[in-house]
Amino acid sequence: MSVDPGQFNRGHGATIKTFSDDSQMQTRKVAVQTITEDTVLTTPDMYVRCDCSDGAIKVTFPDVSVADGQRYFIKKIDSSINKVTIVGTGDDTIEEADSLEMTEENEALPFIGVASASNWDIAH
Numbered sequence: 001m002s003v004d005p006g007q008f009n010r011g012h013g014a015t016i017k018t019f020s021d022d023s024q025m026q027t028r029k030v031a032v033q034t035i036t037e038d039t040v041l042t043t044p045d046m047y048v049r050c051d052c053s054d055g056a057i058k059v060t061f062p063d064v065s066v067a068d069g070q071r072y073f074i075k076k077i078d079s080s081i082n083k084v085t086i087v088g089t090g091d092d093t094i095e096e097a098d099s100l101e102m103t104e105e106n107e108a109l110p111f112i113g114v115a116s117a118s119n120w121d122i123a124h
Contacts, residue, residue: 039059047072048075050074052084055082067117068113073111085100110123
């Protein structure tokens with residue numbers, strides 16, 4: 001499965017608050033998608049809800065060299081023993097590792113692409 005911007009209706013999404021360089025708060029919507037199977041993310045700045053009730057899910061981030069500064073928020077929404085495995089594209093890493101697993105219901109992490117490090121950082 002590949003997630004693409006055309007799948008989202010205008011007016012639907014989550015609202016996030018960010019700060020500009022001059023410390024002015026800005027509000028904008030991000031795409032929200034619930035997935036139930038392996039998915040390659042293509043939409044920047046996205047909230048992904050992973051439902052592993054029917055099996056494990058692999059979430060693949062886009063190539064960080066062209067996704068510098070993009071943000072993703074990944075959440076496991078079910079109570080099953082199935083895992084969400086998050087991986088990068090090619091040699092890209094997740095927190096300097098090949099992958100990251102989420103195993104607990106409501107476990108959620110924000111990520112940001114850092115092209116200079118070929119890494120997807122957890123953005124606490």
